[in-house]
Amino acid sequence: MSIVLVSNSDTSRVGLQKLLESSGYNVVAVSESEKRNNASFDNTPDCIILDIDEDSDTCFNLLLELRLQDPLNKVPIVVLTVAGKPEQSAKALCLGASDVLSKPVDCNELFLRIRNTLLASKYLCQLDYVDNLTGLANRRCFLDRVGWMLPVLAHQNIKSAAFVIGVGSVSEVNEGLGQISGDELLIAISDRLKQTANAYSHHNPSGAPPFPACLARVGTDEFGLWLVTEAGAEGAECIARELLRALTDSFFIRGKEVLITVSIGIAVFPIRSTTTKSPLSFATTAMSQARIAGRNKLCVYTPDLDRKSPQKLELEGELRAAIKREEFFLAYQPKVDVRTGYIVGAETLVRWRHPERGTLPPSEFLLMVEDIELAGELGNWVLKRACAQNVAWRKAGFKDLQLGVNVFAYQLMNSDFVRNVRNALTESTLNPRNLTLEIAESVVVENAKNNIDVLHALKDLGLRLSVDDFDTGYSSLSYLEQFPLDELKVGQAFISQINSANAEAPIVSAIIAMARSLDFMVVAEGVETEQQLEFLREHECDQYQGFLFSKALPPEDFEMLLKQWQPPKYQTV
Incomplete structure (x- = not known):
């Protein structure tokens, strides 16, 4: 064990050095001024003993210097203070001394203090470098x-x-x-x-x-x-x-x-x-x-x-920080019954209240989230918040709202996903039939073999499953039949084909017809004109959403809309 002894008293320095060396310690003894001018600390010692004299200011400055210098800031320091000056002991401890002993020093006590200090230092070093649970x-x-x-x-x-x-x-x-x-x-x-x-x-x-x-x-x-x-x-x-x-x-x-x-x-x-x-x-x-x-x-x-571009890297860091700072919030776009015009549910959409760029829509950050494991954390937060919000609306008198929550590809591949969904339902007390998980068509089809098992496990919870952004054409519908799905959402790419120049929109007509033959509920996305709505009504589409009725709204505004556009029988508890 190596010890550096710093003392301005020649008598104390020589006496303590002999005492410590007689007990087997390797001691380098220097004065405070010598310490600043030699290489005593080039090799990090196991312990430092600092002998404080009447002129304590310079010694305390040295103590502070040692505690600010790496790696000496990790070395235990035993301070010897002047007898009858308890204020020195308090100050030494405040400045980071590991232990304090008043002079005159009892030899046995000094040895015990050094031993205990070294043991404590060894334990702290273990905490610094060893995992306490596994021992690795x-x-x-x-x-x-x-x-x-x-x-x-x-x-x-x-x-x-x-x-x-x-x-x-x-x-x-x-x-x-x-x-x-x-x-x-x-x-x-x-x-x-x-x-x-x-x-x-x-x-x-x-x-x-x-x-x-x-x-x-x-x-x-x-x-x-x-x-x-x-x-x-x-x-x-x-x-x-x-x-x-x-x-x-x-x-x-x-x-x-x-x-x-x-x-x-x-x-x-x-x-x-x-x-x-x-x-x-x-x-x-x-x-x-x-x-x-x-x-x-x-x-x-x-x-x-x-x-990745510098902008993308910056955004990834900001996204991680945003979750911790709770900068995300949810907005709800109404899903409307085509036949009655009443609100029957909503799609849950996440927004980012960026501290510098204002409120950001999903298009500006969700693709980035999808690429990293952050998707699991954010997706689980959205799921829990949406379930709790639906329960709150039910307690406020709005019954049987069907809330859709989007699922990231990363979530579907995560072995904990079904459990996370079950927990969200249990914690919120939401009836599973009032939750719809919306999964992009590309995600469902990409890893079909594994996804079938996961989707069946989700269906066993009692919730509904929807294929979101369906825009590959009706030839793919027969392939989707193998999955336990309840709903098909026709993407805006198809709905936008319904216009005065293409009033018949044969592809959309075929998709709706075939989806209904497979017993899928059909929801049209991105409806922006009365012409499109009339077309959907004529072809017996079930529901629609889009700016024609409303953009996505914060919870309080959505609730106000519910009061106007929900069937009367659902507006009271």
Whole structure:
């Protein structure tokens, strides 16, 4: 153990140095002025002892200087104060002293204070670098270790890879089985990762130094792994597939079988990129792409994943901050019964109250949200808020409103989505039949095999499902028949064809007819003229929405409209 002793008293300095060295400590003793002019602190000591004399100001300035200087600000400092001056002890503690002892010093007490201070420092260091739950390295430790390993490996032309492993279903276990079970699942996941990491820990190129694998918990549900790999990207992908196999086998937590989903991002070093990301960030970018691709996928980082415009990157950062600052709000566009003219529901639309650019419509940010995992967080917020609003309207006397909520592609692929919907219904007490989930046609069709199962699970909750923005033509309707759908929304691209130059609009007529033959309710979007409405009425379209009746409105304005345009029997409780 190394100690730096700072004292302006020659007698105290010599006496304390001999005392400490007799107990096995390696001591460097200097005066306060010498400390400022030599290299006593070039090698960070385990402890600093600061002996304060009558002229305490300079000593306190030194204490403050040490507490502001990295890495010395992490070293424990024991301060020896002048007897009978308790104000010195208080000031020393205020300035960051780890412990204070009044002179004259009792030898045994000094040794005990140093021992306890060092133990406390070791524990705090562990908190800084070790994940308390799993015992793995934490994010900070991972970044530090990989940060100094990479330049060494690059100099020796040795390839390595960083992995970020994102796991799903942990929050579901927390809610369903309790926090303790969720923690046990994370520990079990870390144990399996350790086994796989150890298997590859010493697979280093011939003659290379033994760089052990570094495994860490780098986020709530994320783990990081770094190791040397001879085969570059191909070898890293093989390791990632082993990780997938290890983690997708069943876990048994307190007698319950638990399955998790896994997304793995890989970054192979040395890496060519113009960005200044940390090693972990490259793999995190790839992991986010893997999540978008679906369940249990992996993705290798390439510079293409970073090719976003500065404006898009800025917007992404603003979006994340906007959720925390609650800058989003909901607006409701009425859905109107074509036959009666009454409001029967609404489509829920999210708006962004930007602090500098004013209120932004969905077209200016939703495509950006769809590309990142932020879609899950924002989508879940919209769902919960819309369900709660519908219940509030029912309590106010407006019965049987059908609220439509748009679903992002990312949400549909997320293993927690059905649970999130169930929770939103339960927490709000909304009757499921008053909720319609609106899913874009392209999203429904793109991953049909997996989506059929998810859609059936959603239907089992009792809610309604709608195909939004249908604009590919009636030839695709027969394909949609395989899905458990209730509603088809004809996109504005088709509705705009209904005009004086194309009064018959044969495609729209065929879509409505065929959709009704499949027992789909038909809703027309983007209706802007009386001619279009009359056409829809003649062809027995069920509902419409658009500027002809109303734009999307904030809740209080929508409620005012409801009072005028809802059937009388629904206007009282």
